[in-house]
Amino acid sequence: MNLPSWLPEIPREQPHPLAFATVSGAHLYGFPSVDSDVDLRGVHVLPAEQVVGLRTGPETLDRTWTRDGVEVDLVTHDLAKFCRLLLNRNGYVLEQLLSPLVVSSSPVHEELVALAPGCLTRHHAHHYLGFARTQWRLFEKTGELKPLLYTFRVLATGTHLMRTGSLDADLTHLYAYGPPYLPELVAAKREAEHGAAPLVASAGDDVARLTAALEEARDAARLPETASAHEALHALVVRTRLPHLDGPRRPAGALRP
Incomplete structure (x- = not known):
């Protein structure tokens, strides 16, 4: 599968740090065409002042552009919104989280992946x-x-x-x-x-x-009726947004620089 070599540069160019970015769409589904665009999906992390203040940051960022003849479609959700979607039986975000086509990662991403089974239900x-x-x-x-x-x-x-x-x-x-x-x-x-x-x-x-x-x-299906990861995801969002609440040590969910 041929993906552009410059894809890893894109997360570093975003206005907010990304917990992860993965490739979705036809490349993930196993049937990209020679003229397929690249669908990047991921999670950005808004700073605390853009969540609790009067001026709030964007929960979703959506951008499409062309680079070197390849159309790129990038959609990211803020961590809290992404976790709410995970808990709302959303197959789209589950596939994005567990995509093996990883462009960028972090400990937050790794923790989300570990918590994914607790989000899965028969619904x-x-x-x-x-x-x-x-x-x-x-x-x-x-x-x-x-x-x-x-x-x-x-x-x-x-x-x-x-x-x-x-x-x-x-x-x-x-x-x-x-x-x-x-x-x-x-x-x-x-x-x-x-x-x-x-x-x-x-x-x-x-x-x-x-x-x-x-x-x-x-x-x-032998799957639960409701998700069990609510508290763990809540704790992850708080630790990531307010790392000082976790004491002097670096929290497990902190973003890499």
Whole structure:
């Protein structure tokens, strides 16, 4: 997988320190095309005075630009907002946190990763079911390959998560959960970002079957109903924002310089 060599420079250029930045999107999902943009996602940390004062800092920063012919889309959330999203059964942020394509990290990132299992519940299935419905409707409207692959990807990832308790967003690792023509669709997507989908007569039936499989996996999942990481995440946010409260030693969640 070819990612620009200058990606690690981007976190150092941001207005607030980043706890982490990872690559999401098609690169994470296993089917980047030759003209795919790079989706960077992460967490920034606002200083305490921009949280408790009258002038508050941005909870979300969103920026898109082009560098060396590559479009970069960077979205970061402040640490507190990101933790709230984690606790709200948000599959997007869970995938961003656990992405193996790490551009920058810190002890805060490492602690978030360690706490991720305590954020997982059976209700994460609702995220994947809802996203699949949205992408399938988009495919029916446009006939493009990208939303069709996204439909299969989220259904496979959600089913795998419910069955194993392990998150894997890469569709090429999850072919066993889908129809046999998935490798052909992935190969076609790698050639063009916005191409039309090949004609697959059984696609609707296959999506219905995989949707039912995810619902069954959700109902049978040995996952908790609610997250257990609330207090640990709260403590992490406080220690990171107010390190002096942790005494003279450097807190485990402090950002690297």
